[in-house]
Amino acid sequence: MLIAQLIKNQTLVEADHAKRDELFSCPACQSIVTLRHGQIKIPYFAHLANANCQVFSENESQLHLKAKKELKAQAEAAGYTATLEKRLPDISQRADLVIENDLGQKMAIEYQQSPLSLQRLRERNAGYAKIALPVVWILGPNYAQAILKQRTVFKFSDARNRLFYADASIEKIHLLTDFRKMDHTKLAMARTKLSLKNCLDYLLASQPNPCKSSYFKKPVRQKQMMINELHRLQQDAMCKRLPVEIVQLTYEQHKNLVCAPTIIHLGSQAGLSVTNWQWRLSLILRLIEVGEGHLTTIDRLLKQFSSETYFYPRMVKNAFAKNAFLKLLSEFEDANIISLKKAYVLVKHLPKWFSSYEQKLNSLR
Numbered sequence: 001m002l003i004a005q006l007i008k009n010q011t012l013v014e015a016d017h018a019k020r021d022e023l024f025s026c027p028a029c030q031s032i033v034t035l036r037h038g039q040i041k042i043p044y045f046a047h048l049a050n051a052n053c054q055v056f057s058e059n060e061s062q063l064h065l066k067a068k069k070e071l072k073a074q075a076e077a078a079g080y081t082a083t084l085e086k087r088l089p090d091i092s093q094r095a096d097l098v099i100e101n102d103l104g105q106k107m108a109i110e111y112q113q114s115p116l117s118l119q120r121l122r123e124r125n126a127g128y129a130k131i132a133l134p135v136v137w138i139l140g141p142n143y144a145q146a147i148l149k150q151r152t153v154f155k156f157s158d159a160r161n162r163l164f165y166a167d168a169s170i171e172k173i174h175l176l177t178d179f180r181k182m183d184h185t186k187l188a189m190a191r192t193k194l195s196l197k198n199c200l201d202y203l204l205a206s207q208p209n210p211c212k213s214s215y216f217k218k219p220v221r222q223k224q225m226m227i228n229e230l231h232r233l234q235q236d237a238m239c240k241r242l243p244v245e246i247v248q249l250t251y252e253q254h255k256n257l258v259c260a261p262t263i264i265h266l267g268s269q270a271g272l273s274v275t276n277w278q279w280r281l282s283l284i285l286r287l288i289e290v291g292e293g294h295l296t297t298i299d300r301l302l303k304q305f306s307s308e309t310y311f312y313p314r315m316v317k318n319a320f321a322k323n324a325f326l327k328l329l330s331e332f333e334d335a336n337i338i339s340l341k342k343a344y345v346l347v348k349h350l351p352k353w354f355s356s357y358e359q360k361l362n363s364l365r
């Protein structure tokens with residue numbers, strides 16, 4: 001922690017300006033903390049080994065401490081008032097930084113460098129929601145893009161499906177949006193680099209969206225890519241590497257999974273914890289159960305296909321998975337498989353299954 005309380009007069013002091021011969025306590029739990037600093041390390045306060053403080057965790061790295069100071073300095077240079085390690089007693093939390101503009105609009109900044117469980121993340125967000133304080137989570141360089149997994153992206157992205165990430169120097173905030181994922185390819189996204197000032201102005205003062213819009217056109221699906229996907233599916237089927245549930249479901253319909261309609265290979269939905277083909281094929285199998293000429297409700301399908309069975313869990317509740325599934329339904333409507341009538345889905349023409357792998361392969365050539 002960077003801020004402690006001077007015991008003699010209860011004022012808050014930043015470690016940088018603290019004197020060694022004075023006594024300090026933790027602003028949250030009131031227990032004694034000691035000032036630490038070395039030749040290279042930036043000064044900070046630490047609880048005694050036996051302290052049991054719920055608000056300040058002790059495992060902050062030097063990188064984290066440094067980043068907080070840097071964010072504060074940049075926010076102040078950008079004209080914001082910035083408070084380090086702001087205590088929020090109503091919710092027993094503290095924010096890495098709370099910034100405020102001259103209109104009195106506030107926002108919390110959480111700089112996340114170490115792992116944090118989904119449950120803790122949701123608790124912290126619920127706390128901020130309770131006191132109506134907007135929060136932005138900025139991931140640190142530990143979450144470098146090379147290891148940025150879909151699970152992490154969808155865990156930390158906000159209600160508008162944006163992920164904020166800072167490099168070690170915090171020179172730029174990377175704003176990641178428009179996530180796309182085709183099976184067997186890397187997660188694709190649009191990346192906008194912003195100074196912290198531009199980033200905060202955008203978030204707080206509702207400045208125009210700085211993201212490169214229409215960065216992504218509809219992905220062009222090369223024939224060869226579909227052929228590759230089919231090869232892959234065939235190999236996985238032969239080596240019994242396919243998920244058991246989908247194999248079982250297909251078997252129950254007396255179908256050969258590899259011969260499934262080609263529309264299952266056209267997905268580019270990100271945020272799925274299963275492959276695109278599995279999600280799409282599951283829907284087709286569900287429509288087979290409903291049967292041509294029969295109806296089911298959109299709600300019933302939504303409940304199943306936008307659930308955490310298919311999508312990564314998120315720190316925010318929003319309509320991401322729901323919208324993704326509605327998009328898939330409208331794609332199926334365009335393909336004349338279904339027709340959407342208010343709250344209902346009418347199964348029109350079930351897509352054609354191939355009689356063999358070779359036949360399907362030939363249809364793609």
Ligand SMILES: [Zn+2]
Binds near residue numbers: 026029031047053
């Ligand atoms: Zn404490």
